[in-house]
Amino acid sequence: MRSQYQLALFFILLCPVNIIGMWWAVGSPLVMDPNSICRKTKRLGSKQADLCQNHPEIVSEVVKGARLGVRECQYQFRFRRWNCTSHNKYFGKILQQDIRETAFVYAITAAGVTHAVTQACSMGELLQCGCEAPPPRQAEAPPVVDGAWDGGGAWEWGGCGDDVEFGYEKSKQFMDAKRRKGKSDIRTLIDLHNNEAGRLAVKNYMRTECKCHGLSGSCTLRTCWKKLPRFREVGNRLLERFNGASKVMGSNDGKTLIPVGQNIKAPDKQDLIYSAESPDFCLPNRKTGSPGTRGRTCNSTALDVSGCDLLCCERGYRDEVVVLEENCLCQFHWCCVVQCKKCSVRKELSLCH
């Protein structure tokens, strides 16, 4: 833990002043706990510190969400040269660039936080969901005397807002918190845009479900609610956006982004954007944050990115045969009990040189 702390401190001192977000500051979100995040964000001031102080339970959900995002990133990028590995110092480097991968990581962690906070709301883990801000119609509601807390009257009068709005807001507060107000550069704009794209990948794809419960179960009375999309679907959607990401550059005044290239339509809110081309990620490189592909397993028959030719950057690969012990002939229960036999399975693996 101590070494991580030092590492994080190292980044704080190293990084440019007004980078937004937090992951660059705390190193890898996978290994962080709320306490250490909050210790570090104290230096950052602003809304994050505020959240840390007043709502530690939200911060712990934020961490869960970030982990969810990084796990999904690793799943989606499992066949790519850069596989979203977050266990070493290279991850921080990636986050300081303006390449496509950075865009994806920002988007998916923002999406993960939105998702996790919303989910926590429906588990009752958070106290402020939904009714925190009085809905705009509250003015019309008669004052309720017996509501012992703020928003209690609103809840009784017309229910509370959607949890996803709360998740969206919290994700925004935590991820978009700027170090200094008013000062913004192109990188900040790009990161903010990608964060927003990630959050929208959750918020705009809520699934609506309805239930009829009128007279004799007829649809004269029908209630609908919104359900979070599966996070895998969010990941898939963001990967599509990653593949179709637009390159942008700053305008002359440095306040807006304009797409690079002619006849390219401006990216919409849900598109991912980047401003620098990615390195090839073939060889380890401290400067670009590329861990290289040496030792990665590849698929010797596939022709796409996961194929050995592309993944190993034509350095070639070696075949290894490993004998694994696997479970087989299992009997399952819905939970917790799996009665299996052990079988030995021979597997051929191809590893990059």
Add this chain to the structure above:
Amino acid sequence: MAGAIIENMSTKKLVIVGIVLLLFQAFAFMVGGLIAPSPTTAVHYLATKCVDNQKGHLQGRKWFMPWGPNQCDKIRDFDEAMAKRIEANNIVFSVHIPLPNKEMSPWFQFMLVILQFDIAFKLYNQIEDKAMVTIDVSLAYRDDTVSEWTEMAHSLEQRKLSCNFTTAKIIENEGRYYECDLLPFMEVGTVSHKYYLVNIRLPVNERKKVNVGIGEIKDIRLVGIHQNGGFTKVWFAMKTFLTPSILIIMIWYWRRITMMTRPPVLLEKVIFALGISMTFINIPVEWFSIGFDWTWMLLFGDIRQGIFYAMLLSFWIIFCGEHLMDQTERNRFSMYWKQVGPIVFGSLCLFIFDMCERGVQLTNPFYSIWASDVGTELAMAFIIVAGICACLYFLFLCFMVFQVFRNISGKRTSLPAMTKARRLHYEGLIFRFKFLMLVTLACAAMTVIFFIISQVNEGHWHWGDYTVQINSAFFTGIYGMWNLYVFALMFLYAPSHKRYGDEQSSGDQGGNSGEDIQLTTTITHADGPTEVYRMMGKESQE
């Protein structure tokens, strides 16, 4: 000239009445659209997975709280349970209704809970065909945050899993989720307590094949639906306002009828019955649900609605029948058994169905007729029979309306040849019929249009700074509309008191009473109620 008030009213007055009614109608829509919130709220709950460490040797039932003080030992996912060697039987899914910092209120009227499983796809642990989930559910309540939980219901229930997997069932797709249908879980007719706690277990018994082959359950979700307190308040206010209005016009109407020398005819009685059933719906007995724990209120509300609908449908049939002008004597309820029969039978079917569902839920809130195969078939049978009855009814109704129109066009050609009194008599009949036909069609069309709008739309429109709650506007507007319909019916189709007065010439369609007497001899008493009555009365005097 006598008859219903509507015939004797000047066009100007009729227009004024119409405008006043329209204003009330607009008001009813606005009350729902602008003041009331949406009718219901759905709250999403994700069950917390608790571990029962007691191994069941505790005598008293233990309740597992998902959060707050005294919360249970939680596990995040089942990999953790696997690592800790916790058995499926010791896992309790716990949901506290409502979410923290909120409390339920009697104004919510009812609570409906839906169950949903999150089942992940595993190549070697798939959901079997016709898989049934057996759930051990218990419900408890308390009224403050510190006291013990009191058990409300406990039951072992079965639910059919109907899930499908949209992508290919290959190893790469492991970890994706099945799309499962919503399952009915629980329905409570009153919300008289502040806090509710649901504990669900999924016991496994391999020998009895209980909960085997249900896939890998990852999570249990509940969706709690209740009526919004604000909507309930607006609704009650509306009912409290409408009850005296309909009651007063009803008394006024009946007084007019009893003031006449003849006994009331069938149509008058039916209109009165319609008024009674409307009042029956209107009487705001729901106020009691705020103070008392009357779980049957939901069922009672259904019954009241059913009676009103049956009455309204019967009224349309009888109204058409009484305006047939085909020289046959009707005026008896038994004449309409063929048409009213399907209504009664259909309503009875729906009543039995409702009793089977909501009736049984009075004792076991987890009961659902749709959970078992036999129940599903039975329920479908009732609904299909009711549907057939509805079709039959509408065929009869359409046929009758067609007959009336045919007779009207037949009479039209011979109208100029008739004597003045006779012509006025028929013109009155035709006017009354056409007027009601038009109003009814308008009301029905409004109902259908608003129903469709409220189904298609998301529930609210933003209109400048205002948010219009379409669903609430639909309920209050349509409810107000049928109230106004019944009100207008009783007002306009009440016998005109001008018949008692001597100012024969004052109406627009001034008539001659001398000819009226002739009329009784020239035509049979088969016609419209009001006209016929007067004639029958005169006849009996003679």
